[in-house]
Amino acid sequence: xxxxxxxxxxxxxxxxxxxxxxxxxxxxxxxxxxxxxxxxxxxxxxxxxxxxxxxxxxxxxxxxxxxxxxxxxxxxxxxxxxxxxxxxxxxxxxxxxxxxxxxxxxxxxxxxxxxxxxxxxxxxxxxxxxxxxxxxxxxxxxxxxxxxxxxxxxxxxxxxxxxxxxxxxxxxxxxxxxxxxxxxxxxxxxxxxxxxxxxxxxxxxxxxxxxxxxxxxxxxxxxxxxxxxxxxxxxxxxxxxxxxxxxxxxxxxxxxxxxxxxxxxxxxxxxxxxxxxxxxxxxxxxxxxxxxxxxxxxxxxxxxxxxxxxxxxxxxxxxxxxxxxxxxxxxxxxxxxxxxxxxxxxxxxxxxxxxxxxxxxxxxxxxxxxxxxxxxxxxxxxxxxxxxxxxxxxxxxxxxxxxxxxxxxxxxxxxxxxxxxxxxxxxxxxxxxxxxxxxxxxxxxxxxxxxxxxxxxxxxxxxxxxxxxxxxxxxxxxxxxxxxxxxxxxxxxxxxxxxxxxxxxxxxxxxxxxxxxxxxxxxxxxxxxxxxxxxx
Amino acid sequence: xxxxxxxxxxxxxxxxxxxxxxxxxxxxxxxxxxxxxxxxxxxxxxxxxxxxxxxxxxxxxxxxxxxxxxxxxxxxxxxxxxxxxxxxxxxxxxxxxxxxxxxxxxxxxxxxxxxxxxxxxxxxxxxxxxxxxxxxxxxxxxxxx
Numbered sequence: 001x002x003x004x005x006x007x008x009x010x011x012x013x014x015x016x017x018x019x020x021x022x023x024x025x026x027x028x029x030x031x032x033x034x035x036x037x038x039x040x041x042x043x044x045x046x047x048x049x050x051x052x053x054x055x056x057x058x059x060x061x062x063x064x065x066x067x068x069x070x071x072x073x074x075x076x077x078x079x080x081x082x083x084x085x086x087x088x089x090x091x092x093x094x095x096x097x098x099x100x101x102x103x104x105x106x107x108x109x110x111x112x113x114x115x116x117x118x119x120x121x122x123x124x125x126x127x128x129x130x131x132x133x134x135x136x137x138x139x140x141x142x143x144x145x146x147x148x149x150x151x152x153x154x155x156x157x158x159x160x161x162x163x164x165x166x167x168x169x170x171x172x173x174x175x176x177x178x179x180x181x182x183x184x185x186x187x188x189x190x191x192x193x194x195x196x197x198x199x200x201x202x203x204x205x206x207x208x209x210x211x212x213x214x215x216x217x218x219x220x221x222x223x224x225x226x227x228x229x230x231x232x233x234x235x236x237x238x239x240x241x242x243x244x245x246x247x248x249x250x251x252x253x254x255x256x257x258x259x260x261x262x263x264x265x266x267x268x269x270x271x272x273x274x275x276x277x278x279x280x281x282x283x284x285x286x287x288x289x290x291x292x293x294x295x296x297x298x299x300x301x302x303x304x305x306x307x308x309x310x311x312x313x314x315x316x317x318x319x320x321x322x323x324x325x326x327x328x329x330x331x332x333x334x335x336x337x338x339x340x341x342x343x344x345x346x347x348x349x350x351x352x353x354x355x356x357x358x359x360x361x362x363x364x365x366x367x368x369x370x371x372x373x374x375x376x377x378x379x380x381x382x383x384x385x386x387x388x389x390x391x392x393x394x395x396x397x398x399x400x401x402x403x404x405x406x407x408x409x410x411x412x413x414x415x416x417x418x419x420x421x422x423x424x425x426x427x428x429x430x431x432x433x434x435x436x437x438x439x440x441x442x443x444x445x446x447x448x449x450x451x452x453x454x455x456x457x458x459x460x461x462x463x464x465x466x467x468x469x470x471x472x473x474x475x476x477x478x479x480x481x482x483x484x485x486x487x488x489x490x491x492x493x494x495x496x497x498x499x500x501x502x503x504x505x506x507x508x509x510x511x512x513x514x515x516x517x518x519x520x521x522x523x524x525x526x527x528x529x530x531x532x533x534x535x536x
Numbered sequence: 537x538x539x540x541x542x543x544x545x546x547x548x549x550x551x552x553x554x555x556x557x558x559x560x561x562x563x564x565x566x567x568x569x570x571x572x573x574x575x576x577x578x579x580x581x582x583x584x585x586x587x588x589x590x591x592x593x594x595x596x597x598x599x600x601x602x603x604x605x606x607x608x609x610x611x612x613x614x615x616x617x618x619x620x621x622x623x624x625x626x627x628x629x630x631x632x633x634x635x636x637x638x639x640x641x642x643x644x645x646x647x648x649x650x651x652x653x654x655x656x657x658x659x660x661x662x663x664x665x666x667x668x669x670x671x672x673x674x675x676x677x678x679x680x681x
Contacts, residue, residue, distance in 0.1 A: 047637060071611045336644060383658060
């Protein structure tokens with residue numbers, strides 16, 4: 001049986017690989033493959049770590065202070081903790097020029113989802129309207145992936161935005177704050193549904209509410225952001241580990257893929273790879289190639305390949321990402337309540353705001369503040385730090401954040417190309433993004449409606465605290481090599497086979513022709529499993 | 537020279553710690569404070585003339601005045617960056633982490649009551665800063681200090 005070579009070990013790549021391996025294929029995975037370190041004191045909660053570790057400051061802030069957020073810096077409310085810095089490490093010589101976009105990419109084993117917040121949100125029929133496939137074609141793969149990764153959640157009011165699929169285990173325990181918000185929603189449901197188009201329900205997350213295989217159930221240690229020490233919170237490196245148990249799987253880490261080479265029949269002949277630290281490019285022969293490096297890295301490889309072969313390439317247009325707006329709130333009735341360190345750290349509730357057609361709904365993830373670092377919050381309060389400390393310690397259990405996500409669609413002025421300026425021998429990726437006209441009004445309207453919803457839930461939004469994140473911050477990139485029934489250049493078939501090169505598949509977010517407001521990662525995995533099952 | 541700088545930082549750490557949590561720091565906290573300045577000197581170097589003025593003011597005025605004024609007039613000033621860095625050390629080490637975890641009021645009404653004097657202090661600090669800092673800044677510019 002032929003060998004399939006996959007570039008990238010992220011959410012798409014590992015599920016594509018696992019499906020092929022289960023069908024008996026030989027799979028080779030090429031990856032830079034940076035890894036992190038094993039978690040310290042895996043049974044301890046965050047407050048215990050501060051008291052028990054020999055050097056807690058180094059654990060939380062890092063040797064190089066990468067976990068420190070200072071005022072006047074370029075970071076947002078939160079940086080990534082030192083334990084997750086490996087996820088964003090880049091090989092030498094990889095540069096990107098940007099305009100209107102602040103991209104993040106990963107070369108870690110497991111990819112960007114090594115640092116995800118585990119939100120699992122299946123697309124519905126409305127979300128798939130621009131896709132050349134229906135929900136029924138994707139549904140079995142949502143179930144299959146849910147069984148692999150472990151998904152907790154339940155059917156509730158959010159079913160209007162997110163279908164219920166197979167293999168969903170019971171939801172995680174709610175902390176007191178989330179429970180209080182949900183109870184308040186239930187007693188105001190009618191008004192919130194009819195007047196504000198707002199629906200609230202339990203989060204669906206790839207975190208185990210009961211043990212599965214050798215993974216433990218969530219221990220509510222509050223360490224999600226630092227890296228779940230019990231592996232209850234799913235990351236793609238777990239599936240990579242599963243793939244490595246197959247005889248037909250060959251993992252090739254320490255390799256940075258620059259481009260693919262074509263033969264005279266315009267079939268992919270080989271990959272050009274080098275060490276992430278630099279060095280000479282070497283060819284790696286391939287039979288069938290699947291790009292699963294993530295939208296931007298796959299675009300980089302595709303464009304560099306065309307540039308090497310033809311001396312140039314048209315830009316890839318249609319780049320999409322979810323605009324995110326962060327809305328912090330205070331739940332007034334919980335002021336003075338002690339905070340619970342025994343809690344799941346990421347979002348436990350979700351809300352959907354219907355603002356027009358169903359596929360344009362606004363998706364909100366409600367995170368109650370549990371074990372997050374205090375100093376990024378204290379410095380942003382309009383107070384001196386001593387007063388801010390008094391306020392924070394007494395409202396900690398009342399603080400929360402709604403992360404609003406907005407849909408995006410393909411537009412010609414959002415594009416990815418290559419720039420040779422100053423890099424004649426080795427062009428760099430150039431990313432340009434133009435927000436849609438009228439976006440500001442759309443965001444403002446949604447935030448205004450959310451403020452009213454929060455008031456109904458007994459919460460207030462602090463003045464001046466709403467923060468619109470830069471494009472690129474959500475890292476839900478998609479759309480540059482979209483699925484299309486018509487065989488147009490720079491598109492792929494409904495089974496993600498390139499219309500340009502017949503032994504090339506693209507199985508990451510590049511192929512999505514529309515980006516709903518919800519996180520795409522679960523659909524990336526399901527679609528990759530679908531392609532492996534249906535096209536091979 | 538290095539030991540003089542280290543002694544200055546230790547004294548600065550102690551002073552800031554008394555302001556932030558009302559007590560002296562453990563040696564563990566001081567070591568991290570000094571080490572941080574060595575690891576990331578660029579983060580704690582003054583970037584403007586006003587930054588220099590705030591540094592001088594932090595030595596002669598109550599820290600609450602400089603902190604409050606920095607928050608509104610120069611939130612990225614070096615004094616405030618140092619204060620936030622120290623706060624990050626304190627919140628991540630024991631026993632000072634308690635000050636960021638445990639409430640010291642039991643009802644919302646008690647919270648609002650205790651917030652009033654703090655609000656008055658904040659306004660007072662801003663007022664003092666508004667009166668003292670501009671002439672101090674001007675004086676430093678004129679004298680080249």
